[in-house]
Amino acid sequence: MAAANEGGATARPAISLRGVVKRFGPVTAVDGLDLEVPAGICLGLLGPNGAGKSTTMRMLTAQAIADEGEIEVLGFRLPQESKQARAECGVVPQLDNLDVELSCRQILTVFARLYRVPRDERPAAVARALRIANLSERADTRVDLLSGGMRRRLLIARGLVHQPRVVLLDEPTVGLDPQVRQELWSLIAALRAGGTTVLMSTHYIEEAERLADTVAVMAKGRVVARGRPTDLVREHAGEATHEVYGPPARLEALRAQGEEAGWTMRRSGPALAILHAERHDGALPEGFRRAATLEDAFVVLTGEETE
Amino acid sequence: MTASEAVTAVRSRTRRRMRRIEAPAVLGVMSREATIFGRYWRTTTFSAVVEPTIYLLAFGFGFGALVTSIGGLDYKQYVGTGIVATAVLFSSAFPGMYGTFIKYRFQRTYDAFLAAPVDVDEIVTAEMLWTGLRAGVYGNAPLLVAIAFGLTPRWTALLVPLICFLTGVGFVGFGVAVAATAKSIDNFNYIQSGVLTPLFLIAGTFFPVSSFPPAIRLLAQFNPLFHCVQLVRHAVLGLHPLADLGHLGALLLFAGLMWRLAIWRMRVRLID
Numbered sequence: 001m002a003a004a005n006e007g008g009a010t011a012r013p014a015i016s017l018r019g020v021v022k023r024f025g026p027v028t029a030v031d032g033l034d035l036e037v038p039a040g041i042c043l044g045l046l047g048p049n050g051a052g053k054s055t056t057m058r059m060l061t062a063q064a065i066a067d068e069g070e071i072e073v074l075g076f077r078l079p080q081e082s083k084q085a086r087a088e089c090g091v092v093p094q095l096d097n098l099d100v101e102l103s104c105r106q107i108l109t110v111f112a113r114l115y116r117v118p119r120d121e122r123p124a125a126v127a128r129a130l131r132i133a134n135l136s137e138r139a140d141t142r143v144d145l146l147s148g149g150m151r152r153r154l155l156i157a158r159g160l161v162h163q164p165r166v167v168l169l170d171e172p173t174v175g176l177d178p179q180v181r182q183e184l185w186s187l188i189a190a191l192r193a194g195g196t197t198v199l200m201s202t203h204y205i206e207e208a209e210r211l212a213d214t215v216a217v218m219a220k221g222r223v224v225a226r227g228r229p230t231d232l233v234r235e236h237a238g239e240a241t242h243e244v245y246g247p248p249a250r251l252e253a254l255r256a257q258g259e260e261a262g263w264t265m266r267r268s269g270p271a272l273a274i275l276h277a278e279r280h281d282g283a284l285p286e287g288f289r290r291a292a293t294l295e296d297a298f299v300v301l302t303g304e305e306t307e
Numbered sequence: 308m309t310a311s312e313a314v315t316a317v318r319s320r321t322r323r324r325m326r327r328i329e330a331p332a333v334l335g336v337m338s339r340e341a342t343i344f345g346r347y348w349r350t351t352t353f354s355a356v357v358e359p360t361i362y363l364l365a366f367g368f369g370f371g372a373l374v375t376s377i378g379g380l381d382y383k384q385y386v387g388t389g390i391v392a393t394a395v396l397f398s399s400a401f402p403g404m405y406g407t408f409i410k411y412r413f414q415r416t417y418d419a420f421l422a423a424p425v426d427v428d429e430i431v432t433a434e435m436l437w438t439g440l441r442a443g444v445y446g447n448a449p450l451l452v453a454i455a456f457g458l459t460p461r462w463t464a465l466l467v468p469l470i471c472f473l474t475g476v477g478f479v480g481f482g483v484a485v486a487a488t489a490k491s492i493d494n495f496n497y498i499q500s501g502v503l504t505p506l507f508l509i510a511g512t513f514f515p516v517s518s519f520p521p522a523i524r525l526l527a528q529f530n531p532l533f534h535c536v537q538l539v540r541h542a543v544l545g546l547h548p549l550a551d552l553g554h555l556g557a558l559l560l561f562a563g564l565m566w567r568l569a570i571w572r573m574r575v576r577l578i579d
Binding site: 158 | 331420
């Protein structure tokens with residue numbers, strides 16, 4: 001896939017971070033991060049709030065400068081050559097920063113200019129981005145008259161107006177209703193299918209599972225595991241998860257028993273989930289068995305429950 | 308040219324090393340401002356023109372009934388030329404402060420720019436040039452009113468838009484630096500009352516600086532508005548070449564210093 005995207009021109013990763021550290025006063029937000037994103041894949045950066053995902057995304061556009069380590073995007077060293085890198089990247093921020101007084105077309109035209117799309121090619125570039133985001137019929141509608149989902153799609157269109165080689169998506173569907181989320185997932189899947197390198201930060205397990213070729217799990221400012229979602233599940237959560245429901249006191253007693261027996265456990269809503277259940281056949285109390293999920297692996301890796 | 312060839316062409320252009328300040332980025336940010344301005348020009352123009360005009364009429368005809376001339380100039384001519392600096396101040400420092408604060412804090416507009424190939428230097432330069440241009444236009448409003456009331460300018464009055472632009476650029480930079488430094492919008496009150504009002508009053512707009520004690524006369528020499536007032540007055544009523552070169556130099560220095568200060572403060576604010 002990478003070779004197809006790059007025309008075999010380079011085997012160098014699209015994004016590379018080595019030993020990156022970023023501190024904010026006494027807080028170390030990113031703590032020795034190593035991450036490579038090969039060209040042409042969608043990598044999901046999965047982690048709980050505060051894991052350092054957004055800081056990492058900001059460092060990739062030089063809006064945050066690393067205190068230590070090396071960052072390269074498309075072969076450009078950051079922060080020195082960040083402007084060249086940004087010319088070939090599209091960024092979709094977590095927070096809506098659209099100009100509400102402008103129309104979709106006006107916004108995209110301004111950004112086509114900022115991305116150095118030549119004047120005579122701008123109308124076609126804007127029309128193309130509107131088409132991708134399914135906003136052609138709303139081209140001349142002011143942003144403050146668009147729905148939340150349309151605004152998100154416009155944010156994506158803005159990041160794609162110059163046909164970037166790399167797209168950075170920071171929590172692309174946070175706070176959106178399920179239907180809009182599905183629309184955006186289709187849009188992102190189409191990008192990946194078209195060979196664009198996508199780095200997507202998310203704290204939604206399902207999003208990472210659906211869209212990412214590879215998932216890097218981040219916790220406390222570093223990558224704690226990386227792999228295809230199915231491999232991560234198998235490695236860290238096993239094949240099956242056994243869920244036991246009951247009153248809190250019983251679950252507490254079971255937890256104590258499990259700790260003695262060396263089970264890997266997590267609270268899963270009102271149940272106690274025992275991971276790697278296939279290893280403990282016959283030793284487990286009555287409950288429900290289900291296939292292990294990426295969520296199970298995520299909780300084991302980060303120590304935090306998901307939303 | 309096919310679509311993929313066009314993309315390749317764009318890439319080969321961006322492969323070159325990009326300069327710290329590039330015209331396409333500055334013009335791109337200005338085009339955003341111009342597009343927004345297309346929606347608000349009526350209200351902006353109304354306040355930028357009406358406010359100094361009211362000052363002009365109130366002082367020119369009100370105070371002018373008591374004072375007929377200052378330094379050999381008819382008082383209406385004196386105020387008509389002086390009030391230009393007030394119009395420039397109103398249409399540059401205030402948009403620089405409030406506009407910038409709203410854009411970076413509430414609308415996060417600058418975050419959007421910085422994710423594109425645009426640097427802080429270019430954002431600040433574009434803001435200063437765009438609002439400076441507006442000040443270069445609006446600064447002429449009171450002069451036109453004064454002309455309508457009988458002021459006869461010399462041909463050198465054609466330099467007034469340039470003087471207004473240069474002064475405006477400096478005051479936008481000042482406003483941007485204040486906005487980037489202020490913790491909240493309320494902090495602007497300190498600047499308005501503690502800095503801008505004194506600058507406005509010791510600029511020689513309504514009464515000559517020479518009527519102040521020596522210490523304040525000396526301070527006036529550091530007031531860009533004073534140099535703007537002097538230059539405008541001389542451009543309209545007769546140049547004093549040597550002195551005016553000094554005034555011009557002061558305005559250039561002010562604009563240059565404010566440009567660097569605004570970039571520095573904004574970089575501290577926007578880049579973690």
